[in-house]
Amino acid sequence: ETGVTQSPTHLIKTRGQQVTLRCSSQSGHNTVSWYQQALGQGPQFIFQYYREEENGRGNFPPRFSGLQFPNYSSELNVNALELDDSALYLCASSLSGPNIQYFGAGTRLSVL
Amino acid sequence: AQSVTQLDSQVPVFEEAPVELRCNYSSSVSVYLFWYVQYPNQGLQLLLKYLSGSTLVKGINGFEAEFNKSQTSFHLRKPSVHISDTAEYFCAVRDQAGTALIFGKGTTLSVSS
Numbered sequence: 001e002t003g004v005t006q007s008p009t010h011l012i013k014t015r016g017q018q019v020t021l022r023c024s025s026q027s028g029h030n031t032v033s034w035y036q037q038a039l040g041q042g043p044q045f046i047f048q049y050y051r052e053e054e055n056g057r058g059n060f061p062p063r064f065s066g067l068q069f070p071n072y073s074s075e076l077n078v079n080a081l082e083l084d085d086s087a088l089y090l091c092a093s094s095l096s097g098p099n100i101q102y103f104g105a106g107t108r109l110s111v112l
Numbered sequence: 113a114q115s116v117t118q119l120d121s122q123v124p125v126f127e128e129a130p131v132e133l134r135c136n137y138s139s140s141v142s143v144y145l146f147w148y149v150q151y152p153n154q155g156l157q158l159l160l161k162y163l164s165g166s167t168l169v170k171g172i173n174g175f176e177a178e179f180n181k182s183q184t185s186f187h188l189r190k191p192s193v194h195i196s197d198t199a200e201y202f203c204a205v206r207d208q209a210g211t212a213l214i215f216g217k218g219t220t221l222s223v224s225s
Contacts, residue, residue: 043215090156105154
């Protein structure tokens with residue numbers, strides 16, 4: 001059984017650019033959630049995808065968008081990057097219902 | 113809106129000493145509660161969860177937590193810590209919509225010899 005995997009592990013972008021982060025869910029899981037963790041803070045919920053549809057969204061602007069594919073993997077896209085977008089981005093997968101979330105190792109994004 | 117408060121930002125302890133990391137949550141009709149651990153430069157690992165049933169929950173690595181509905185608390189305990197327990201610990205509650213986890217700001221546990 002494979003766990004949640006995220007790619008890339010590190011990424012450096014400049015302000016105004018666009019970025020795509022990827023996540024493969026744990027075997028058997030059909031739901032993917034994305035979180036942003038700023039330095040020294042707890043993770044903040046961005047959104048969740050279930051059956052390829054957005055299933056809930058946190059307080060993030062529309063330039064944060066996502067996709068879920070038929071194999072339940074997911075992408076997080078961020079347009080018009082700002083300096084404050086620098087953070088660790090965490091993906092979590094779960095089964096709908098109890099929604100117990102298991103996290104990947106994260107992608108560290110630095111915006112210069 | 114639901115919220116989680118971790119009462120201690122840093123907890124320094126000596127090896128083999130007991131430890132308690134405190135967590136309070138805002139009240140709700142029903143709660144699902146979690147503790148996660150984050151080692152340096154890594155993602156979050158689920159330590160334990162409370163969904164229903166017994167208020168004393170046992171997790172991995174010798175950790176346990178007690179759900180106290182009247183005090184809206186979910187404190188994490190370990191009777192004897194090891195150097196390897198040094199990490200950031202996060203308490204979380206599932207939101208009422210059943211989608212998001214709402215996290216506290218974290219407690220840094222530092223174990224020294």
